[in-house]
Each structure stands twice: as C-alpha cells, then as structure tokens.
Amino acid sequence: MTVSEVINLAIGFAAVVVGVLMFWSLPVPGFTSRPTAGLPFLSIIIPARNEEGRISPLLQSLQEQRFRQFEILVVDDDSSDNTASVAESYGAKVLQNAGAGKSSACWQGAKQAKGSWLLFLDADTRFTSVDGLSNLLHFYQQKGAKGITALQPFHTVERLYEHISIIFNIIVVVGMNLFTILGSQFKTAGSFGPCILCNRDDYFLSGGHKKIEGAIMDDLALGEAFLDQDLPVRCLGGKGIISLRMYPEGVGSLIEGWCKSFAVGSKSTHPVVMLMVILWISGSYTAAGALISSITEWNSVAMMFSGILYILYTIQTAWFARRVGNFRWMIFPFYPILFLFFAGIYLYSFIRVNVFHSVRWKGRKIKV
Template sequence: MTASEIVNLAIGFLALVIGILMFWSLPVPKFTSRNAASLPFLSIIIPARNEEGRISPLLQSLQEQRFKQFEILVVDDDSTDNTAAVAESYGATVLQNNGAGKSSACWLGAEHAKGSWLLFLDADTRFTSVDGISNLLHFYQEKGARGIVALQPFHTVKQWYEHLSVVFNIIVVVGMNLFTIWESRFKTAGSFGPCILCDRDDYYLTGGHKGIEGAIMDDLALGEAFLDKNLPVRCLGGKGIISLRMYPEGMESLIEGWCKSFAVGSKSTHPVVMLMVILWISGSLTIAGALISSIIEWDAAAMVWSGVLYILYTIQTALFARRVGDFRWAVFPFYPVLFLFFAGIYLYSFIRVNVFHSVKWKGRKIKV
C-alpha cells in the first residue's frame, strides 16, 4: 500500500470512531407512574396545510388512545384541499388560520385551548401505541411538568426513494447536540418540531409561537425561547410512541422539505458536534473512494483493509439509521449514494438560503 492509501484508511477508521462518539445513544421516555387520574386535561393542537391525504392516521390514532382527557384542535392554515372536512369527520374542532404560517396556526390553537398542557403535533405524525399519549404525559409529569418535552417521531418508510432521507434523519437528531457520548454537556440546539409537549403557563411566559413568528425553524426557535426563560427542553426519540412518514408525495417534496430547513437548522448545532458530523461524512466517502481505487489498482492489501472499513461503515450507518426509522437493511451497502445525496441537498439548501434568500414549501415562497 502507498502512503496516501494508508492515510485514507486511517482517516476512515478515525471517522468510524468519531461516529460512535457523535451518536452514542437516543433515549426514549421512561416513567414509573400509571395513575391517569393525576394527569390534567390536554389540548392537542395540529397545524395543517393541505394535509387531506396525511392527517387521517393521526386522528385515527388519537381516537384509539386509552387516555381520553383531551381535546383536538386542528388549525387549518389556508388549505386548498379538504383538510378541514377530514378533521371534522373525526370529531376535531377546526379553526381557520388565514395563511400566516405554522407559527401563527399554533398560536391560534393555543389561544383557543382549554387544557393545562399543550401538545403540538405535525399532521403527518401518528401514535403507534394506544398508551402513547399517556406514557408521554406521565414522563412529562415525572420530570416536573416544566418546559418542553419534544419527541422526534420514528420515521416510517414505504417507498424506496424515501431512503434518501437516511442521513438527514441521523443528522437532525445528532444536530440537537444531546446525543453524543457527553450527553448534555453541549447546550441543546432547540426543540424537535413534530411533537412538542409543554405547560400552558410556561408557553405564555416564553411568548410561545407568537414570539417566534416568521422563524423558518420554528421548533428550534421555540426551544430557544424556553431556554431563555431558564425552562428545560428535553429532546428524546419517539420509537414505540409516535411515528411519521416524511414526504410521501414524491422526490420533489422530499427535496423541498429538506432544503427548507437544513442549512438554517445546522447553524444551531454546536461547533464540536458539527465538526464530528463533517468528519464522519468525509470519512464515509473517503473509505468508499479508497475501496474503488484499490480495486482499480488491484492492490490486494488495500482492498482487504478498505473493504473491512467499508463493511464497518455500512453496519454503523445502518445501526444509526435504525434508531430513527425503519429503513431497510438492503440499502446500506450503497451508503455512499445516501451521503452524496445529503451533501448535494445541503449544498443546494445553503445556496438557496445564503444566495437567493428564499426557499419553497407547500406552494409558498419563504424569505430567509
């Protein structure tokens, strides 16, 4: 092997180790109490824009919950489809928002809420257990019922193109700064967005979604608002409690969705965590390149070592991905494609945000 080949292999091995430190664990809520009578009335607020084809599983899962002490407020954010009619068919109260965006819709829902606690849910989520809400509320109660508990739903995958979200899902979680081997040493980047539980009084103390209106990454901004008031923000995985399916409409929706958030959201990631992410991604591509080069040059020793590291990268990426979604094992031997897609969309997002100062989402052009 040449000196450059040895260096590349060393970089790849180091990146594998960094990956372990970067994504050490993803805990899920645990609790001991099961006394539902001790839980307060809950208001579930669902901002929805053109969610006719996606909101039914969530509303169905809410009907199936054993815990029943809640109301459902669906805030129709200027939809052009039958979102409101679908929500009403499940018995939800529908409020009309005049097209001012998700933060405005959440604030409108909070203003009409009757519950002591508020649960904000994205319309494409669904509870995967009949005790999902109860378990989440008990966990929040045992943590003192202050601040935010936010879950990142477990990603459900149905179409092959959806596997292109693998690296994005991993980085979204890692980028919160809480899941390294050092756990809470780094300040959280904010809050996960699809499932946010908070106390009503805390919400109004921080200004809620009204105070962050206009923010592209409303979840991160809301978390920051709570942290500014010295209120805790706890971010956990949602496996076994809540799931979502991302961008079932197709590739265009997937690209728009990740472009909308990624370059902006990455600014909240701690520099140390960001450096680990960059090294991990770079190492993955370095090893893939080393393996291809060794085959072209027919260097047996280089092929063996780069092949071993390639397999280890395949396994590591699969294990990380299976923490955040039910991605199929068969895609991971082709992991360089997943990393290259991530790099391409990240670059595209960076250009849209920093050069054109706008992104597109659900037919709206959003200035940034």
C-alpha cells in the same frame, strides 16, 4: 500499500470512531402502566395545510388512545383541499388561521386551548401504541411538568425513494447537540418540531409561537424562546411512541422539505458536534474511495483493509439509521449514494438560503 493509502485508511477508521462518539445514544420516554387519573386535561393542537391525505392516521390513533382527557384542535392554515372536513369527521374542532404559516396556526390554537398542558403535533405524525400518549405525559410529569419535552418521531418508510432521507434523519437528531458521548453538556439547539409538549403557563411566559412567527425553523426558535426564560427543553426519540412518514408525495417534496430546513438549522449545531458530523461524513467518502482505488489497482492488502472499513461504515450507518426509522437493510451497502445525496441537497439548501435568500414550502415562497 502507499503512504497515502495508509493515511486515507487511518482517517476512515478514525471517522468510524468519531461516529460512535457523535451519536452515542438516543433515549426515549420510558413505558409505564401507571394510571392516567392524575394527568391534567390536555389540548392537542395540530396545524394543518393541505393535509387531507395525511391527517387521518393521526386522528385515528388519537381515538385509540387509552388516555382520553383531551381536546383536539386542528388549525386549518388556508388549505385548498378537504383538510377541515376530514378533521371534523373524526370529531376534532377546526379553527381557521387568520395569519399565514405554521407558527401562526399554533398560536391561534394555543389561544383557544382549554387544557393546562399543550401538545403540538404535525399532521403527518401518529401514535404507534394505545399507551403512547399516556407514556409521553407521564414522562413529562416525572420531569416536573416544566418547559418542553419534544420527541423526534420514528420515521416510517414505504417507498424506495424515501430512503434517500436517511442521512438527513441521522443528522437532524445529532445536530440537536444532546446525543453525543458528552450527553447534555452542550446546550440544545432548540426543540424537535413534530411533537412538542409543554404546559400552558410556560408556553405563554416564553411568548410561544407568536414570538417566533416568521422563523423558518420554528421548532429550534421555540426551544430558544423557552431557554431564554430558563425553562428546560428535553429532546428524545419517539420510537415505540410516535411515528411519521415524511414526504410521501414524491422526491420533489422531499427535496423541497429538506432544502427548507437544513442550511438554516445547521447554524444551531454546536461547533464540536458539527466537527464530528463533518469528520463522519468525510470518512464515508474516504471509505468508498479507498475501496474503489484498491480494486482498480488490484492491491489485495489494500482491498482487505478498505473492505473492512467499507463494511464498518455500512454497519454503522445502518445502526444509526435504525435508531431513527424503519429503513430497510438492503439499502445500506449502497450508503455512498445516501451521503452524496445529502451533500448535494445541503449545497443546494446553502445556496438557496445564502444567495437567493428564499426557499419554497407547500406552495409558499419563504424569505430567509
């Protein structure tokens, strides 16, 4: 092998190690059989815009929960479909949002909530067990019932194109700064957005969604608002508790959704974590390039080492991805396609945010 081939392989193997350090663990709330009698009344607030086809699984899963001391407030954010009637058919109270956007809808719901604890849920989430809600509430109680506990739901996929979100799902979790080998030594980037639990007093003390209205990444901004008041923000995985299916409408919706959030959200990632992410992503291209080069030159030694590196990246990508979603194993041998798609959408998002200063989401043009 040439010196350059040895260097490339060394970089690739080093990137695999960096990947392990980058995504060391993803804890989830513990499972408990404790009685729910000591838990307070809960208000579940669901902002919804044109969610007629997606909100039913969530509302059905709430009806199946063993813990029943809650109210459901669905805040209709100017929907043009039957979101409101679907929500009402499950017994939810439907509120109309006088403003525009998710933050405004959440604020409207919080102002009318009766519970001493508030749970904000995206309409495309659903609880995956009958004790999922009580497990989340018990965890919050054990941590002192202060600040925010936020879960990143386990990503469920049904169609092949949905797998192109794999790298995004991994980076979204890693980018919160909390899941490296250094644990919580870095300040969290904010809060996960699809499932946010807090108590009423802390919410209004922080200014809540009213304070962050207009922010593209409302979840990160809400976490920052709590941190500004010295309130804790805990982020965990949702596997076994809550799941979501992202962008079932098609590839266009998927691109629009990731474009909306990624270039802005990455600004909150700690520089050390961002460096790890860059090295890990770069290593994926190095591994694929080394294998292609060794095959082209038919260098048996280079093929052996580059083949090992490629397999390691395949296994590692699968390992990380299966922490955050039920992605199919057959996808991972083609992992370079996933990384290329990530790079392309990230570049597109960066241009939309920094050149055109606008993104689109659910028919709205959002200035950034």
